[in-house]
Amino acid sequence: MELRYTGSAPEREIFQAFHETMEELFREDEKVVYLDADLMGSLKTQDLWRKYPQKVFNTGIQEANMVGVACGLYLAGYKPYIHSFAPFVSRRTFDQVFLSVGYAKKSVRIVGSDAGIMATDNGGTHMCFEDMAMMRAVPGACVVDVSDPEMFSFLLKATKDRPGLTYFRTARRNVPDIYPRGTRFEIGKGKILKEGNDVSIIASGVMVATALEAAEQLEKDGIHARVVDPVTVKPLDTELVRACAEETGMIITAENHNVIGGLGSAVADYLSEACPTRVLRVGVQDSFGQVGPEAYLREAYHLNVCDIIEKAKQALNDK
Amino acid sequence: MSTELELRRLALRIRIGIVEAIGAKGGGHIGGSLDLAELLAVLYGDYLRVRPEEPDWEGRDFLIFSKGHAGPALYSILAIKGFFPYERLHTLNRAGTLLPGHCDRLKVPGIDATTGSLGQGLSIACGAALGFKLAGTGRRAYCITGDGESAEGQIWEAAQYAAHYKLDNLIAFLDWNKMQIDGSNDEVMRLGDPVKKYEAFGWNTCLVDGSSVAAISAAVKRAVEEPDGRPSMIVLDTVKGAGVPCVAEMSNNHCIAFPKKLYEESMASLRKQAEELGVEL
Numbered sequence: 373m374e375l376r377y378t379g380s381a382p383e384r385e386i387f388q389a390f391h392e393t394m395e396e397l398f399r400e401d402e403k404v405v406y407l408d409a410d411l412m413g414s415l416k417t418q419d420l421w422r423k424y425p426q427k428v429f430n431t432g433i434q435e436a437n438m439v440g441v442a443c444g445l446y447l448a449g450y451k452p453y454i455h456s457f458a459p460f461v462s463r464r465t466f467d468q469v470f471l472s473v474g475y476a477k478k479s480v481r482i483v484g485s486d487a488g489i490m491a492t493d494n495g496g497t498h499m500c501f502e503d504m505a506m507m508r509a510v511p512g513a514c515v516v517d518v519s520d521p522e523m524f525s526f527l528l529k530a531t532k533d534r535p536g537l538t539y540f541r542t543a544r545r546n547v548p549d550i551y552p553r554g555t556r557f558e559i560g561k562g563k564i565l566k567e568g569n570d571v572s573i574i575a576s577g578v579m580v581a582t583a584l585e586a587a588e589q590l591e592k593d594g595i596h597a598r599v600v601d602p603v604t605v606k607p608l609d610t611e612l613v614r615a616c617a618e619e620t621g622m623i624i625t626a627e628n629h630n631v632i633g634g635l636g637s638a639v640a641d642y643l644s645e646a647c648p649t650r651v652l653r654v655g656v657q658d659s660f661g662q663v664g665p666e667a668y669l670r671e672a673y674h675l676n677v678c679d680i681i682e683k684a685k686q687a688l689n690d691k
Numbered sequence: 692m693s694t695e696l697e698l699r700r701l702a703l704r705i706r707i708g709i710v711e712a713i714g715a716k717g718g719g720h721i722g723g724s725l726d727l728a729e730l731l732a733v734l735y736g737d738y739l740r741v742r743p744e745e746p747d748w749e750g751r752d753f754l755i756f757s758k759g760h761a762g763p764a765l766y767s768i769l770a771i772k773g774f775f776p777y778e779r780l781h782t783l784n785r786a787g788t789l790l791p792g793h794c795d796r797l798k799v800p801g802i803d804a805t806t807g808s809l810g811q812g813l814s815i816a817c818g819a820a821l822g823f824k825l826a827g828t829g830r831r832a833y834c835i836t837g838d839g840e841s842a843e844g845q846i847w848e849a850a851q852y853a854a855h856y857k858l859d860n861l862i863a864f865l866d867w868n869k870m871q872i873d874g875s876n877d878e879v880m881r882l883g884d885p886v887k888k889y890e891a892f893g894w895n896t897c898l899v900d901g902s903s904v905a906a907i908s909a910a911v912k913r914a915v916e917e918p919d920g921r922p923s924m925i926v927l928d929t930v931k932g933a934g935v936p937c938v939a940e941m942s943n944n945h946c947i948a949f950p951k952k953l954y955e956e957s958m959a960s961l962r963k964q965a966e967e968l969g970v971e972l
Contacts, residue, residue, distance in 0.1 A: 405825075426825055432855075437814045437848035444818020447753070447803060449826065452818075467808055468845075472815060476796055476805035 375565060376549045377584055382521055385545040387415045389521035390483070393528045394420060394453065398427050401532060403449060407442055409435045409456040414485060414544060435460045439468035439480070446478045451532055457491070458484030458541050462503035473537045474510040481531055481538045487517070488628035489669035490543035490578060491661065499661020500541075505633020507539040508606045514559055515606040517577035517627065517635065518542035520550035523603065526557045534559070541577065541629075546666065548581050550601070562609035568596035571684050572616035575626035576605055576635045579654070579675065583626050586680035597684055608638050610646065617649035622687040624652050626680055631655040650690065652683045693736045698904035700970045701771070702732035706934045707961050707972070708767025712783040712790075714954035719784060719792055722931035722944035723837065724764035726868050726901060730927060731768045733907045734833060738915060743773040746800040752830055753803040753819050757812025757846075758837035758866060759793040760946070766790050766799065774801035810843025812836065813863060817853050820861040820922075831915070834863040839871030842880040847892070850924075854893030859918035862911065865889075866901070868931035872945045889924040901927030902934075935960055 384392070394417070397404040410433045412418045421428045431438040435456050442452035454461065461484045462469070473480045484503055491498040507515045514531065518524045518540055531538040550565070557563075565580070566587050575583035580601050587597040598620055602609055616623060623643070625636035636653030643649045656673045670676045693701070705728040713719040734754065735741075742748040756765050763783060770777045775789070784792040790799060793807030803819070806812045816834035823830035836846060853861050865885050869876050876882045889896040895914065899906040907927070914923035932939035935957045941947070965972050 429821070429856075431852060434845075434848035434852065436810075436845045437817070437852055440811050440814020440845070440849065441818035441821065441852065443804070444755075444815040444820070444832070445822045446818075447815070448819045448822025448830075449749075450822050468811055468814075471805065471808050472811050 373563060373565065374552060376552045377581060379548060379581070379585070382547060382549045384521050386518065386521050386524055386542055386547050387544045389525045390415055390528070391417055391420065393525040397529060397532065398424055401451065403451045404532065405429065405445055405450050405452050407431055407438050407452060407454045409433055409438050409460065411456050415455060435465045436468050439465045440472055442480050443472045443476065443478050446480060451479065453481045453483065455483040455485065457498055458487045458500035458503045459498055462500060462506050466506050469537060470510055474513060477536055479533065479535050481528070481540070483540045483542065485542055485544050487541035487543060487577065488656070489666060489673060489675065490628065492665055492669065493663060495663035496661040501630040501656045501661065502633065503541055504605055504629050504635070507537070508633065508638065510537050513537040513539060513606060514604055516540045516603070517605050518547070519577055519580035519601050520547055522549065522551040522553060522555055523557055526555065530557065530559070543578055547578055550580055557603055559604050560607040560609055562600050562602040562612040564598060564600055566597070566599040568598035569620050570596045571622045571624060571687050572598040572600060572620040573624045573626060573680060573684065574600045574602060574613065574616065574635065574639055576602055577628050579626040579628055582675065582677055583680055585677045586684065589677065589681055590684055595684065595688065602635065605635050605638055608642060610642050613639055613642055614647050617643055617647045622650055622691060624654060624680060624683045624687060626654040628675060629655055630658060632658055650687060652687055654679050654683055695905050696968070698732045698736050698908070700968050701736050702728040702904060703961065703964055703968055703970055704771055705731055705764065705767045708770055708780055709763045710935065710954065710957045710961060712763045712766060712780040713949050715781040716783045716785065717950065718948040719763060720760040720946045721938055721949065722870065723758060723866060723868065724761045725935055725938060726929040726931055726933040727761060727764045727835065727866060728934055729902055729904045730835070730864060730907055731764060733904050733911060735768045735772055737908060738911055739833065741801065743801070746774055750828070750830065753816065753832045755804045755812045755816040755819065755832060755834045756794045756806055757834055758809065758840055759806030759812065762792050762794045765794060765802065769799065769801040775799070809837070809840040810845040813846055813849035816861055816863065817849050817858060820853070820858040821856055823860055824858070831860045831862060834861065836863060836865050838865060838867050838869060838876050838882050838885070839879070841865065841882055841885065850889060850892040850894065853922040857920045858922045859920050861922040862914045863922065863924050865924060865926045866929055867926050868929040870931045870945065885926050893921060895919060895921040895923045896926065898926045898928060901929035
């Protein structure tokens with residue numbers, strides 16, 4: 373497909389996309405509400421709080437209660453979106469999310485920002501490498517690792533009436549544009565961003581741009597790598613994953629998350645039963661987070677272009 | 692409004708339903724179910740605006756049972772009111788049942804929220820109360836919490852939230868029977884004075900005798916008729932297992948086996964009360 377990726381700064385940052393999209397949603401549907409646990413400042417949405425006092429609510433620093441309040445609002449006929457940093461709306465609230473949202477089949481959208489290494493200076497306490505593992509384990513959940521502002525905006529709108537739990541994990545900024553304006557996305561439908569038949573790189577979130585860079589460099593060595601964005605890590609586009617396995621024989625996954633329970637696990641889980649294929653996983657290797665700028669953390673956790681290239685070459689050698 | 696005698700009769704019928712359901716299963720959460728009979732009689736008798744023939748009616752008040760393990764109490768009144776066939780009580784907690792022990796909104800007509808993992812219901816009630824206000828309706832959210840449950844931090848998050856958002860259409864109850872699974876509240880985790888605690892959180896609070904339909908009704912009436920910008924917490928002074936002496940006198944009646952002998956003894960006591968109150972069984 374035609375991409376918009378140039379590697380340069382995006383036209384709008386993720387937090388701007390969130391702001392614009394929520395405002396569009398408020399105009400489009402009077403039942404949409406947005407709750408935040410004292411982190412509107414991080415998304416620069418305080419002006420929405422002032423402008424829409426009947427639609428935007430600050431719950432203070434009480435994430436568990438925020439999930440419950442969202443559930444109550446849903447029962448009263450509303451369509452809640454809630455936000456905090458990824459660790460606080462996932463591991464801190466997991467029982468509330470699992471039972472009051474998932475088990476009780478309520479329609480709630482949760483945005484966990486500063487996913488994985490994108491928590492940078494907030495360090496290990498705020499660095500969530502396990503949120504996808506938890507949310508994937510909620511039956512019926514939809515899990516999105518946001519790879520660009522356009523995709524985020526589209527899916528925020530597209531899941532407004534989706535039953536059950538929808539979980540978005542995302543950075544707040546420094547996510548390059550991948551998709552042209554107007555791109556349409558579907559839950560459970562991945563996208564082939566670059567064709568190639570030597571090896572497939574299935575990457576999610578901020579690793580999509582990294583995978584595109586890696587594929588470009590591999591081209592120079594005569595290696596034609598296919599790059600795929602699953603769009604939703606759950607439900608996984610198993611048809612596309614299977615096609616990648618059958619047509620390229622080798623899979624590399626790349627994620628800003630622990631390799632345990634995230635995208636790499638999802639792909640390996642499926643392929644081991646449906647079409648046994650070698651899957652090499654680029655991702656956090658069962659570690660906790662730490663303080664540092666993005667570049668340092670990519671180095672520390674081996675989430676760089678060179679790490680994907682190395683795995684791809686290893687895969688081809690083993691073929 | 693019902694007379695006091697009518698409400699006492701209804702409370703008795705609720706107890707009989709609880710004992711029948713738990714007796715049919717052979718055990719369950721009986722203590723903290725029985726002590727809610729008077730409260731449920733008052734709420735379903737006079738205050739909750741619900742339609743048994745239309746459980747999902749959009750104008751209804753919510754009753755969120757935060758202490759979800761006391762499901763049998765709620766199921767009993769729902770069966771009496773005709774939300775589902777009374778005989779269904781005899782399937783409580785059996786494999787494949789439509790009446791799981793903990794409240795389930797997807798399986799039981801008339802249940803507004805799925806509860807069982809303690810501490811979550813008051814938050815859900817806050818969200819519902821906020822939603823009712825946003826929509827400009829006069830709907831109310833009622834919520835029943837437990838004393839052991841009040842050790843959960845989320846209860847106090849919700850307590851702060853409800854006061855901040857001035858949810859005076861939220862009327863909550865605390866079933867203060869002073870007992871929990873592993874012993875008394877004082878042994879396990881001291882609750883202190885819940886009336887003062889909720890007052891300090893900015894709630895409209897009172898303590899009433901949980902075995903008196905008249906006292907409960909008067910407290911609910913005040914909360915309903917005199918909203919003052921504050922949520923209401925009605926603390927019910929109760930005895931776990933109340934109304935069935937052979938259960939109430941046990942040192943631990945939280946979740947117990949309920950063999951035939953105990954069932955017969957309980958029913959004999961309830962039949963006697965029925966006779967005294969003029970309830971036909």
